[in-house]
Amino acid sequence: MKKRIFVEKKGIFDVESPKILTEIKSILPKVENVKVYNIYDVFGLSESDFSKTVGSVFADSVTDIIHTENPATEQYFATEFLPGQYDQRADSAEQCISLLTGTDNAAVRSGKLIEIKGISSADLDKVKSLIINKVESREKDLSKLEIPAQEKPTPVIVHEGFIGFNEAELEQFYKQHGFAFGFDDLLFIQNYFQSENRNPTETELKVLDTYWSDHCRHTTFETELKDIQFKGEFKETLDKIFADYLEKRKFLGREAKPISLMDLATVCARYFHKTGKLENLVVSDEINACTIEIEAEFDGKKEPWYLLFKNETHNHPTEIEPFGGASSCLGGAIRDPLSGRAFVYQAMRLSGAADVLEPVSATLQGKLPQRTITKQAANGYSSYGNQIGLATTMVNEIYHEGYRAKRMEVGFVVGAVPKTWVKREKPQNGDIVILLGGATGRDGVGGATGSSKEQDETSIHTLSTEVQKGNAVEERKIQRLFRNPEVTTLIKKSNDFGAGGVSVAIGEIADSLEIDLDILPLKYEGLNETELAISESQERIAVVVDAKDKDQFIHFCERENIKAVEVAKVTDSGRMQMFWKGTKIVDLSREFLNSNGCAKSQNAEISHLQKLENQPEIFNEENFIRILSDKNTASQKGLLEMFDSSVGATTVAMPLGGKHQITEMEGSVQILPVLNAKNVETVSLAAWGFDAGISSQNSLIGAADAVVESVAKIVAMGGDYRKIRLSFQEYFEKLGQNPEKWGKPLGSLLGAYDAQMNFGLAAIGGKDSMSGTYQNLNVPPTLISFACADGQKKHIISPEFKEVGNNIYHFYHQNKENGLPDYETLKEVFDFVHQQIKAGNIVSV
The missing domain is CATH 3.30.1330.10 (PurM-like, N-terminal domain)
Structure with a gap:
């Protein structure tokens, strides 16, 4: 059975329509009225189960009106999420149907019908451009009532001839694939695979592009700064600060390390930690x-x-x-x-x-x-x-x-978190890596590399898969799970699924790993091995547990209605390996992965x-x-x-x-x-x-x-x-x-x-x-x-004034001649204010 219903909010309960009316009036002031309807396409339910759920899952008789046919009589259009984008409304409906009927066969797709009074058909296109963000949504065809056909994953791609490319051929290959890493990195990769005497898979190149991206490995901040020049009226001030930085590097024994933005950003913490001021x-x-x-x-x-x-x-x-x-x-x-x-x-x-x-x-x-x-x-x-x-x-x-x-x-x-709830140990050969939380989809594929690139005028039309849709309810379950010390003390090490997906979240968790991509829970079928490896789908966490604790940990997850699966094993091979459909699709040495690509250098001038x-x-x-x-x-x-x-x-x-x-x-x-x-x-x-x-x-x-x-x-x-x-x-x-x-x-x-x-x-x-x-x-x-x-x-x-009669004081701060703050004066003021607040003499600041 397949059904489509339109749900209209009654009167004062319709808060969405006035908001969209205001938006449309910003470009078409003559618009008279807007009405928004929620669309539900329901598949896989019997007539009796649909009747049981329609008045409770999809609508509330107090606030909603259900239409079985398109209710629009004015100009209208419909929208829906792109296939692969997370649809929270549909997901919640499917979960409610499962609870009410006991069946997991139902599928729901949601959308919006927007009816507009007071515009022409020509103006309708302007409204569509305003309302529909093509990165996440598309216009819905109301003449069709069907679930989009599932794609079949492509076979594993091996880039034959890669290790034999001359520099011109390699440069052409680089341009064709739009990598975020540099051409020098691709030369470095070719040299590695020549030493391995094999050609890389598509997945290996995408994993490296992600793992070494600026987003994941701070490539820009790690770039060595060689020729640093200070010019202008602040030269003396800059020389003095930079000399102090060099002195602290020497004290820390970091003179042989490259000078970089990252080194400058972290040197204070290193210095204070070594001198006991960051205890x-x-x-x-x-x-x-x-x-x-x-x-x-x-x-x-x-x-x-x-x-x-x-x-x-x-x-x-x-x-x-x-x-x-x-x-x-x-x-x-x-x-x-x-x-x-x-x-x-x-x-x-x-x-x-x-x-x-x-x-x-x-x-x-x-x-x-x-x-x-x-x-x-x-x-x-x-x-x-x-x-x-x-x-x-x-x-x-x-x-x-x-x-x-x-x-x-x-x-x-x-x-x-209480200190006693946290156990941190180095993963050992034989330990288990468990993935818990949300399922994997195409949302977020390429997000790490995309965010490392400069945006251009085509980005908004070509980067739809890079943006993830969050599922707050799923992450709330993990919050609840980790409030149990019986759970947290089973975890040796943990890493969240952010940029890079499996390749980074699990790839960073131990030096040697065997990862089975076939185990990943999926939002839908049809994902290929590369998408599985680098998808940044949200609300997922990887944890390392002892093999003997695996079943107990998964049991705790099930109690919170969290999907948890054993997705990888810690080994002692010194390599990160991924398997898909019985084929080894990634096999990279840890030493090569941790190189983060070619060392970069740059000059800087202030x-x-x-x-x-x-x-x-x-x-x-x-x-x-x-x-x-x-x-x-x-x-x-x-x-x-x-x-x-x-x-x-x-x-x-x-x-x-x-x-x-x-x-x-x-x-x-x-x-x-x-x-x-x-x-x-x-x-x-x-x-x-x-x-x-x-x-x-x-x-x-x-x-x-x-x-x-x-x-x-x-x-x-x-x-x-x-x-x-x-x-x-x-x-x-x-x-x-x-x-x-x-x-x-x-x-x-x-x-x-x-x-x-x-x-x-x-x-x-x-x-x-x-x-x-x-x-x-x-x-x-x-x-x-x-x-x-x-x-x-x-x-x-x-900060608000507390009562009439309180005195008001202004602590005046005069910058130094070079424009920088007078820190000694500020520290005196901060200490004085804090002591007077503790004494009850200062009541508002």
């Missing part, structure tokens, strides 16, 4: 999230806990498919601390856009409108967070014309730094109106209220305070998520710092100020600046071979280095994204400083 840093082979050890105080006792935090970007996918890109940004951020066995309970969101008020007609070719990206991204991130149950109390959007080149979508999360002119603004009508008209000044209360800020009962500081609830909090504060505790005293504080305007003029000062701002916000909420640990988010244009472009991130990292050394604080993690270019447009030099610290609930304060 609570947790060091292990699992590096998915920043981890520190803290003392948790609750119900009159103290207990050692791990506090984990992570920032994540999904700039590339959000630019192409905003809802899915932003939702999987949060999902991906959650998975990192989650793979460390932590319960994730705290989140912030920071995004960057151009002019969201510009007309749709001003949209660049090959791009989505800024308003569409911004609105759908907010819907995607908030939808995921609200479904998984993650309190998001800090939501900000930065408006800068540079983000027209590419959207900025950043998520920051915090998780925590000559772009401008002197900041801090002219005081005259208070007059013109300046007053100009400042209030700036979108960065406007209230973002409407955006913030899309996010659940209280779920989980850990929120200490609500995002908006004061009598009228319009005073924004400086950051995020939550108590630790201690199960069954009556009174938790320990809190985690988080805040961010960044100014796109300053950084565009001077990336050195911009990065230093970002660190100062993030630290100051923690202090303003009642935190001790000495307990802060940092994590940086770097986002820059595509650097290419231009030394001056390389100077921009170098300048930012030198500014951040100077701030860390002066404060005595370290960035213990970070994320770099180096593809913010579109044609001749570039994102502003972006280094965001995220600050995180533990503290005491009793010391937390909020």
Whole structure:
């Protein structure tokens, strides 16, 4: 049996139609009305089972009207997800049908029917272009009622003759395949396979392209900087900071290591750890999230806990498919601390856009409108967070014309777990790798390599498979599973399925592996071996357990309704091997994999730094109106209220305070998520710092100020600046071979280095994204400083004025002559403010 129904929301329950009407009116003001219907195509149910489910699964008689025929009488069109994109509505319907009928044979496909009154057939095409994002959706043909035919996977492809190609033939091969790695890497790969005396499979080349991508292996940040030049009026300042960096490298015995952006980004943490000033840093082979050890105080006792935090970007996918890109940004951020066995309970969101008020007609070719990206991204991130149950109390959007080149979508999360719940051991020969969570599909194939490339005007039409759709409900199950110490103590090592899918998530988990791709649970049939190896389908985690614990671990997963399968074995071969349909399709040595391709080198020149002119603004009508008209000044209360800020009962500081609830909090504060505790005293504080305007003029000062701002916000909420640990988010244009472009991130990292050394604080993690270019447009030099610290609930304060008669003080800070902060003065102020907050003398900052 196959059936199609149209479900209409009644009256006040129809919230979607008015939203779409508003969107359409932005391009066609004469539109009179819009009506949205949900479409369900149902297959494989008997008439009796369909009758049993139609009034409970697909509709509610109180809020919905069911139509068995197309109800539209005006102009209309229908949409549906592309085959392979995750359809949460259909998935949920299938699960409900299974619960009600006991059958697993039903299949559901969902869609939308959009009826529009007051437009011509010519205008209908304009509406379709506005509503349908071709990366994820297509127009639905209502004349057909069928399930798309399943594709048959292609046979294993071996690139015959590869090892015998001359350089010209190899260059032609390189151009044909659109690899993200460089041609020098392909020469390196050819040399490897010549030593193996065989030709590579298609899968092996795609795995290497993914494994060595900038996204996975930080290729740009690991590039050796050879000839570094400082020019302009900041030369003396840069020389001094750089000399200090070289001195610290010498102290650490790293003189033989290449100078790189990565070395500069990590040297402070290495230095403070070696000198004993980073005593609570947790060091292990699992590096998915920043981890520190803290003392948790609750119900009159103290207990050692791990506090984990992570920032994540999904700039590339959000630019192409905003809802899915932003939702999987949060999902991906959650998975990192989650793979460390932590319960994730705290989140912030920071995004960057151009002019969201510009007309749709001003949209660049090959791009989505800024308003569409911004609105759908907010819907995607908030939808995921609200479904998984993650309190998001800090939501900000930065408006800068540079983000027209590419959207900025950043998520920051915090998780925590008792120290005794975590066991970390090196995988041994004979151990089992279990994959748990969501099934594998084509969504996310090529995401790691795609996000490492510069976007062009064809990207939006050709990259549909690179964007994943998140399934928050599935990840929520894993959150619940890992709240059981009986489960977490079975895990020797864990890795989340982010960029690169099986090839990276399982490929990184041990040096020697045999991976069986036939075992992977699939969303649908027809995936070939390469798609199985590199799909980035969301909500999956790989864990290593002892062979004797395998059945018990899988049993725990089944209790939470989580699919778990043994997908690989740890061996002692020194090779990563993948098998598909009885054929070995990947066989790469660990030494070769870990080489990360050819070593890269580049020159860098810092000559772009401008002197900041801090002219005081005259208070007059013109300046007053100009400042209030700036979108960065406007209230973002409407955006913030899309996010659940209280779920989980850990929120200490609500995002908006004061009598009228319009005073924004400086950051995020939550108590630790201690199960069954009556009174938790320990809190985690988080805040961010960044100014796109300053950084565009001077990336050195911009990065230093970002660190100062993030630290100051923690202090303003009642935190001790000495307990802060940092994590940086770097986002820059595509650097290419231009030394001056390389100077921009170098300048930012030198500014951040100077701030860390002066404060005595370290960035213990970070994320770099180096593809913010579109044609001749570039994102502003972006280094965001995220600050995180533990503290005491009793010391937390909020910024709104408390009562009439309280005195107001301004701590004035004067930058040094070179424009950098006066750190000694700031440290004195931070210490003074913290002590006065603890004493109860300061009540608002």
